Amino acid sequence: MTDAAGMSKVERTPSPASARDYISLLKPRVMSLVIFTALTGLVCADMRMDPVLAAIAILCIAVGAGASGALNMAWDADIDAKMRRTRARPVPAGRVSRGDAAFFGGMLSLFAVMLMGLAVNWTAAGLLAFTILFYAVVYTMWLKRSTPQNIVIGGLAGALPPVVGWAAATGTAPLNAWLLCAIIFMWTPPHFWALSLYTSGDYARAGVPMMPVVKGAKSTRLQILVYSLILAPLGFAPVLTGLGGPVYAAVSGFGGLLFVFLAVRLFRSRAGEQDDAGEGVLYGPKADARPARDLFAVSILYLFALFAALLFEHGLQGGA
């Protein structure tokens, strides 16, 4: 087909997507958590590394995490369109096509892994590639729609960045790096299930088998308690392996006790069993939702405090 000027014309609706839409495909908030945990892994490795190469390693991890987010949004556009929390995202809102989002994510993944391999080392690049593949393929394409254990197993993708950071600094992934991974892995279920206890209506509408939707609120509260009871001593374990010092010991000890206390309070509550907040309210107060909201908020603070303590102790050591 040709236009009046004799130029060939491709039948394609002009894209209304701005650069900001593409940035939001990268899930910047998730990216910031990934940067923080990866940086902690890199600093805890206690290996002198060229600061520019260290910054490039963190950039690669951040871009890799963003790329996973874009691939996730490309695949999950149908689910996102049904959930109030996600329906304004660029793909379900129609500003970016699924193909463009997938291409964007794929190209960024390649860029991040190749640059990590060429500039830093191939162990870190391999781990980064595994993390992206695990999130995009195992979690997004397979687990998310098929099992209530989706965030338990899929949580591994979110738990790996400290290992990638550690490998970027040393080329290896020792026990302490995997300990950090295990802490995030065990933290993920109580964190997300606490959130889903008061947003389960959204997940049910989208057909996502989150734990409260499939097994009910009571079973979810019990599982949150079990994971919390494992998480608290696991969070303290770096003190025993020598990774954490006195500041970390205090933070993980107090934080772990608070976490378990809130998990017990949540278990004894009726959170997630009533949904009388009405259609239009997503995060609004629901009957007995307070314990779930408190645990969700404290879980974020807990993980942040643990990694900040490690960063503080090892950062001081490196600077001394």
Add this chain to the structure above:
Amino acid sequence: MREPAVAKPPASNPFNEPPEVARARRSRSWAIALGLLAFVALVFIVTLLRLTHNVQ
């Protein structure tokens, strides 16, 4: 026979797009340009660093 005159689109909007689409396209173009520039700079810096480390 003379062909009917075709109204030429203004140079600032060669694709005759609505203003918001043109604005979005411009922002994407800028982002791509800056991204490419950053990538070139990054590869240059990495090359320099790797060369320096290998010489040392």
